[in-house]
Amino acid sequence: MNSAVIEVLAPRYGIAWYPWAVQYFFLIAVSYSALLLTVPGLLFGKKNYESLAKVALLVTVSCTLVGPVALLADLHQPLRFWHFYANLTPWSWMSIGSLLLPVYLVLVVAYAWLAWRPAMQVQAQGEGWIARLSGWVSLGQWHASRWMLVVAGLGALVLSVGIMVYTGAEVAIVKARPLWNTYWLPVMFVLTGLVAAAGLVILINRLMTGNDQEVNEQSLKVIFVTMVLSALVAALWVSEGITGFSPSVEQAFASLQRNPEWRAVAIYGLLVGVALTLSAIAMLRRPGWIGRSWLAGLLAVHIGWTFRWMVLMEVQTVAKNTAGYYHYAIEAGSSGLMGIIGTFGLWLAALLIIDILVPWKKSLQASSH
């Protein structure tokens, strides 16, 4: 263009999805990823993965319980949530998600309940209110067969695939936002979810179970593999944009052209990603360093959360029609900072309540047979 264009009056469009959405996407991704981490130890009964399964089960249950609260809060009319069920809309990804989510939640809770039940039944023999509560929660002393746990676990796994697909597709189908409109986005959500879940497992392992080295090692391996895969996906996405193989990725690049802030974001992402991958290798190779895995854990959680922040919040500041970029400043109130802190606070509360009531560090049902 051989002319310079100024948009004289550019209206500002506010963001429509609030940080609640980031919290939901983060918690639900950690939930389904941590669920996967319970599989070898709990579902397949592999002894050397049992410690990992214990921590991962706690992570998956706490995140599964709190995630939907954040999702509900992101509705501008949260009390109308029942409209989802009064108007089933099979052509809308969000509607499909509203059907999958409660079933997934029930199955994850059932899976955890069956896994924790033997230890709770033992706890119920004791004295005091926790023992009485354990008796009520475990619904008596009858023996639940292992097949029940397997069915609940497999069911939760099947539904978790549904959650992965729907949360990814819901965002990726939005052609109006080229930065979202790519097949790689759902893949990236799953990969960064696994990174964050493994990171959170390492942190809980450090804070609540005495820093089990086996758990650290297994989680670091998960982080390493998923980071390498993430790098591969990012490279493929970038090459699709550069070569013009995908017009929407090409458009996505064009929408960020010459924007120094987005360039800084890309460089930061690259640096943090390399730092995490290298530190995972270093900690795995040097026996003395594995005890400091929590540093990699923090970085992993940071990557998983920040990826969602960039994708869901910052992309909304890229104008669709008008010149320039919208400025988004986090509000202090419940649709901003308080929402973010509140969600994490609720998660922490869920974690601690489970920790008080459930003897989750004791043997899981997997090993009692």
Next chain:
Amino acid sequence: MDKIRRALLGQIAKLTAGAALVPLSSIASAGINDQPPRREGDPEKRYAMLIDLRACIGCQACTVSCHIENEAPLGNFRTIVSQYEVEHEETGNTATFMLPRLCNHCETPPCVPVCPVQATFQREDGIVVVDNEACVGCAYCVQACPYDARFINEYTQTADKCTFCAHRLDVGLLPACVESCVGGARIIGDIRDPDSQISRMMKEHYDELMVLKPEMGTAPHVFYLGMDERFVSRPDAKPAIWDVRDQQGEEVGYEFSGH
């Protein structure tokens, strides 16, 4: 308490009854993210708008009259006229370009299939509307619209957008923006009626008409006459009145509230 419960039950009944009336075959035939069947409105008509940019002077009378007619909150617009100052880089000559924007009432509106509760739908006459008593305010449609034609109304906490003033059209009146346009730049009508002014003008200027963002595949039904193709998609422009503060940080003008 009882009153609320009664209202709630009434609404559930109304909604479930409504769901029962949707033929099952039509649901089965719509794949994920396909356009659902249209409902309400006159099936004999297809409303569209032609904007003759040669007649637009950028006075924003449409913006103001729409704002008053539809009571949009301050800072949100169902229609607005984008104004561009174009400077030739070699000669330094400047010109202005006006581009009224509104909902395009697309033939395949991407905002409709995403709605999880069928609150937003396309009428048989092509007009895309929102039932704000059903809307849950998930803002998925706001994300899906490539034209930024939708917003969450802070008063109703539901999705809001241009309806071609359907409430006026249905009683034989013109939309507020058309009524107030001093240049007569906005022409609305039924494109299925070959004798309507819009049909005649579309026939006459068929080769010159342009729509916004055709690459989105939405088949917009707001047609522009006298359009410059550099403005069809997001123009390569710099924002001017955006941060309305002077160098000392003092507010020098009206900043759109709420942001």
